Structures are given as C-alpha cells and as structure tokens.
Amino acid sequence: QVQLVESGGGSVQAGGSLTLSCKISGDVYGSNVYAWFRQAPGHEREEVAALYVGDGSIYYADSVKGRFTISQDDADSPVLLQMTNLEPEDSAMYYCAADRSTIPRWKVVEGLLRSTDFGFWGQGTQVTVSA
Secondary structure, eight states: OOEEEEEOOEEEETTOOEEEEEEEESTTTTOSEEEEEEEOTTSOOEEEEEEETTTTEEEEOTTTTTTEEEEOSSTTSOEEEEEOSOOGGGOEEEEEEEOSSOOOHHHHHTTOOOGGGOSEEOOOEEEEEEO
C-alpha cells in the first residue's frame, strides 16, 4: 500500500520558518520525481517545488525561489520542504506527490509538472502565515 504522510505545518508570523516533511512508504518508494504542491481556498493546486531524484535537479516556482528548499538525503529519508521568510501569500494546504511512472526530467526542470502527473498524494498539511 502506498502512503505519503506530510507533517510539519502550522501557524507562524510573516518572516517565520517551517519545515514540512513527507514520509514515503509502499511501492511508490523509489519514484523518480517528488514534488510539493499547495492549494489555497478558491485557488487551483499549484506546484511549489520538485526534485528529480536521478541527478538532483530541482525546480522552484518563482514565488518561492530563494525562500524554499526541497531535499531528500537518501532514498530512505523523507522529502523535506524547508520554508523561510514566509509570507501571508504562502498560506495554503501543502501536499507532497509521487508516482510509479517515470516522469521525464525536462518536465521537472522546465516547471511543467501538473497535478495530473502524480497518482499518489498525501493528506496535506496546513500552513498559515499571519501578517
């Protein structure tokens, strides 16, 4: 059974930091791409960051570049999203995503991943940033 379990969300003031964690188990273990998406009320789910495991290539949305860091120490480790200098606009439910299929590297580096590329999702963790 595939499981993605996020944790680490919470409420912080603007300028604060949080680190989200996505623990992975089941036969999506070894997925070649892991991604974080977020969705705020009334908005579509948007890609925040993605990691291409094969060569460590990373994509960040422009809105989080320089403030967020996606990482995974090794295949047995959770996928982390370190978030610094948080802004009220970062408030959303954050989801990690993975898939059994081989997602091409160009989709990651070009920022062309969509939620439909992923078949497995966590339950989400809420991030709330107050002004």
